[in-house]
Amino acid sequence: MSKEIIKIQDLKREFTMGTETVHALKGISFSIQEGEFVTIMGSSGSGKSTMLNILGCLDQPTSGLYEIDGVSVKDLNRNQLATIRNEKIGFIFQSYNLLARTSAIENVELPLLYNSKITSEERRERAIKALEMVGLGERLHHTPSQLSGGQQQRVAIARSLVNNPVMILADEATGNLDTRTSYEIMSLFQELNRKGITITFVTHEPDIATFSSRTVVLKDGEIMQDYKNHNIQSAAEELAKLPKQDH
Ligand SMILES: Nc1ncnc2c1ncn2[C@@H]1O[C@H](COP(=O)(O)OP(=O)(O)OP(=O)(O)O)[C@@H](O)[C@H]1O
Numbered sequence: 696m697s698k699e700i701i702k703i704q705d706l707k708r709e710f711t712m713g714t715e716t717v718h719a720l721k722g723i724s725f726s727i728q729e730g731e732f733v734t735i736m737g738s739s740g741s742g743k744s745t746m747l748n749i750l751g752c753l754d755q756p757t758s759g760l761y762e763i764d765g766v767s768v769k770d771l772n773r774n775q776l777a778t779i780r781n782e783k784i785g786f787i788f789q790s791y792n793l794l795a796r797t798s799a800i801e802n803v804e805l806p807l808l809y810n811s812k813i814t815s816e817e818r819r820e821r822a823i824k825a826l827e828m829v830g831l832g833e834r835l836h837h838t839p840s841q842l843s844g845g846q847q848q849r850v851a852i853a854r855s856l857v858n859n860p861v862m863i864l865a866d867e868a869t870g871n872l873d874t875r876t877s878y879e880i881m882s883l884f885q886e887l888n889r890k891g892i893t894i895t896f897v898t899h900e901p902d903i904a905t906f907s908s909r910t911v912v913l914k915d916g917e918i919m920q921d922y923k924n925h926n927i928q929s930a931a932e933e934l935a936k937l938p939k940q941d942h
């Protein structure tokens with residue numbers, strides 16, 4: 696039996712702007728099982744980021760239920776929320792959100808700094824392991840400006856992995872990358888998913904969604920479609936089909 700990692704019911708998020716109220720999410724219900732790879736699609740303004748921010752405990756819903764790993768988020772205080780965010784969830788953003796002038800290894804160590812039980816040696820070891828997992832074992836001391844976009848995103852992925860999260864949330868993680876680099880990143884996500892990590896991935900691009908096991912389509916703050924993908928493409932295979940590049 697698979698386990699429910701995320702359960703939301705009649706989730707609403709309203710933003711008040713002066714006298715106007717924006718209904719960004721209009722009562723959404725669904726659940727995500729452990730091990731799923733879900734893409735969230737939908738046009739600009741449909742509520743994708745709003746939803747992901749709530750799933751990641753970066754934002755609270757106006758009303759409705761949200762349970763993560765069986766725990767109701769509404770009942771948690773700020774400290775407990777921060778702990779859940781840090782220990783259960785890995786976040787990846789379109790713009791990488793790395794610290795400039797800070798080496799790859801130090802960026803990846805950051806989430807571990809909040810954990811006083813981890814020694815500095817262990818921190819370093821785990822950061823190196825995470826960077827090796829994303830293929831950056833040879834770039835440990837490069838700063839973001841010394842890395843390509845795809846490499847910077849891989850540092851961000853390593854940072855999201857260093858706490859062994861149960862779930863990765865990614866908002867347009869390939870949005871700034873060319874096709875080849877996007878496929879490389881998707882191939883990495885597929886590998887992580889095969890190792891059992893649940894992934895929820897926001898994208899605009901339909902070809903990126905073919906690499907996931909399920910697609911949820913939002914429109915104007917409501918779920919329009921929610922379907923299993925029975926023909927999951929391999930990003931590694933698609934990558935191999937792309938025309939060779941000269942270096
Ligand atoms: N902090 C906020 N204050 C006010 N309105 C907001 C806020 N955040 C989002 N909204 C509104 O909520 C709606 C959904 O926005 P959201 O950012 O979730 O869309 P999105 O699907 O991620 O779009 P995109 O593809 O452009 O990133 C939009 O109408 C947006 O203007």
Ligand SMILES: [Mg+2]
Nearest residue numbers: 743744745866
């Ligand atoms: Mg968005």
